[in-house]
Amino acid sequence: MSKLTNEFDCVETIRKGTYWMPFTANRRVKADPHARLLTSAKGPYYYTADGTELFDTLSGLWCSPLGHAHPKIVEALKTQAEKLDYAPPFQMTNPQTVHLAERIANLAPAGLEHVFFANSGSEAVDTALKVALGYHRLRHEGQRFRMIGRERGYHGVGFGGMSVGGIVPNRKMFASGMMPGVDHLRHTYSPEHMGFSRGQPEWGAEYAEDLERLVGLHDASTIAAVIVEPVQGSTGVIVPPVGYLQKLRKICTKYGILLIFDEVITGFGRMGENFAAQRFDVKPDMITFAKAVTNGIIPMGGVIVTDEIYNTFMTGPENAVEFAHGYTYSGHPMATAVAHAVLDVMEEESLFARVRTLEPILEDAVHGLRELSSVKDIRNIGLTAGVDLCSADGAPGARGLAIFEKGLREGLLLRCTGDTISFGPPFISTPDQLREMIDGVRRLIQFAS
Numbered sequence: 001m002s003k004l005t006n007e008f009d010c011v012e013t014i015r016k017g018t019y020w021m022p023f024t025a026n027r028r029v030k031a032d033p034h035a036r037l038l039t040s041a042k043g044p045y046y047y048t049a050d051g052t053e054l055f056d057t058l059s060g061l062w063c064s065p066l067g068h069a070h071p072k073i074v075e076a077l078k079t080q081a082e083k084l085d086y087a088p089p090f091q092m093t094n095p096q097t098v099h100l101a102e103r104i105a106n107l108a109p110a111g112l113e114h115v116f117f118a119n120s121g122s123e124a125v126d127t128a129l130k131v132a133l134g135y136h137r138l139r140h141e142g143q144r145f146r147m148i149g150r151e152r153g154y155h156g157v158g159f160g161g162m163s164v165g166g167i168v169p170n171r172k173m174f175a176s177g178m179m180p181g182v183d184h185l186r187h188t189y190s191p192e193h194m195g196f197s198r199g200q201p202e203w204g205a206e207y208a209e210d211l212e213r214l215v216g217l218h219d220a221s222t223i224a225a226v227i228v229e230p231v232q233g234s235t236g237v238i239v240p241p242v243g244y245l246q247k248l249r250k251i252c253t254k255y256g257i258l259l260i261f262d263e264v265i266t267g268f269g270r271m272g273e274n275f276a277a278q279r280f281d282v283k284p285d286m287i288t289f290a291k292a293v294t295n296g297i298i299p300m301g302g303v304i305v306t307d308e309i310y311n312t313f314m315t316g317p318e319n320a321v322e323f324a325h326g327y328t329y330s331g332h333p334m335a336t337a338v339a340h341a342v343l344d345v346m347e348e349e350s351l352f353a354r355v356r357t358l359e360p361i362l363e364d365a366v367h368g369l370r371e372l373s374s375v376k377d378i379r380n381i382g383l384t385a386g387v388d389l390c391s392a393d394g395a396p397g398a399r400g401l402a403i404f405e406k407g408l409r410e411g412l413l414l415r416c417t418g419d420t421i422s423f424g425p426p427f428i429s430t431p432d433q434l435r436e437m438i439d440g441v442r443r444l445i446q447f448a449s
């Protein structure tokens with residue numbers, strides 16, 4: 001066995017800390033590295049080095065809704081590697097990247113017609129923020145430099161994304177590096193008004209008026225854009241109240257502020273529609289996407305913008321670069337080939353319709369956990385759900401971690417952040433697999449109570 005696949009060497013290397021794991025309690029992993037080694041995956045399951053089968057309750061990191069090792073996608077990857085493995089994206093392009101832009105634009109709400117490729121959600125967000133700055137400058141409103149994010153929001157880890165993000169542990173270590181002029185809307189979660197809500201809470205549209213407060217404070221003439229996740233994913237599935245996103249849209253339009261929907265999680269079917277913009281019937285000025293567009297197989301992200309934004313950039317001398325921004329791997333041909341195969345499979349297998357069929361099954365199953373005394377709240381929408389647990393006395397996060405670690409021995413790869421469990425199972429899951437997932441979680445919560 002080569003050193004690369006030798007499990008013993010691998011475990012020793014983890015213990016040495018040579019591999020510094022992202023967003024991970026690294027020292028905790030060292031205690032039992034075997035349990036953290038995924039060695040293969042098929043359909044909605046991962047397999048660990050010791051052969052344990054784990055149901056993929058979050059579709060990887062929200063990114064693999066078609067499950068793993070889909071033969072059509074594997075084939076597309078191989079074929080593309082032999083045909084055109086890389087093409088420079090500056091001044092040159094390739095047919096499948098161009099076609100993918102058209103295909104993605106066709107999935108977006110009418111009027112969002114132009115696609116700029118990046119390689120991750122973080123890059124997509126930073127790209128969108130730069131588009132917003134450039135757009136206002138080109139319109140001779142360069143004084144609009146402020147970005148408005150939202151408390152509890154997650155927009156990746158670039159300097160732009162972290163600045164508009166609103167998750168405290170992701171911000172506090174880097175406070176000195178925040179972009180200037182950023183402010184945040186209040187988050188929309190109020191357990192006393194919307195505890196255990198199924199789908200969109202009826203209460204809370206008024207939270208959108210918080211934008212009026214920020215306009216009052218900073219003046220609209222200084223604000224470039226508002227960026228929100230239509231459904232806040234990473235903070236534990238916070239669902240927008242009925243009417244909230246509509247109100248936000250209205251206020252942005254009133255003041256000439258661009259509205260960016262960060263659809264890195266919600267894009268490509270997670271809400272049972274192409275984008276959450278369609279599910280909630282609100283048209284933003286930009287949509288960021290990543291993750292599911294390539295089923296997580298190869299990195300890709302991007303931004304979809306309106307005609308108005310694109311045309312604003314397409315001015316000046318024809319030989320000049322209109323937007324001094326881009327990545328060596330923007331629109332990488334391997335990624336775009338995979339994305340075509342992913343979109344083919346999504347269409348052929350009617351997977352967005354399947355999400356709509358599975359949504360009430362997940363909803364019923366997950367709300368069944370309410371009877372457990374340590375469950376504090378449950379929320380769901382599309383094929384997502386969040387379950388908050390009461391924290392153990394004096395040890396926030398301990399219960400979530402215990403459940404995560406026990407889950408690895410009980411056949412579930414869970415996403416626990418603090419004492420919140422988030423679910424985003426693959427679209428290919430069967431109703432029985434969803435019910436079994438929740439039954440498994442019930443046992444784990446009971447174990448950890």
Ligand SMILES: Cc1ncc(COP(=O)(O)O)c(C=O)c1O
Pocket residue numbers: 119120121122123125154155156157229233234262263264265290291
């Ligand atoms: C809404 C949102 N935006 C941005 C990102 C960052 O994406 P990436 O990790 O690909 O940089 C994420 C990741 O979970 C996300 O959920």
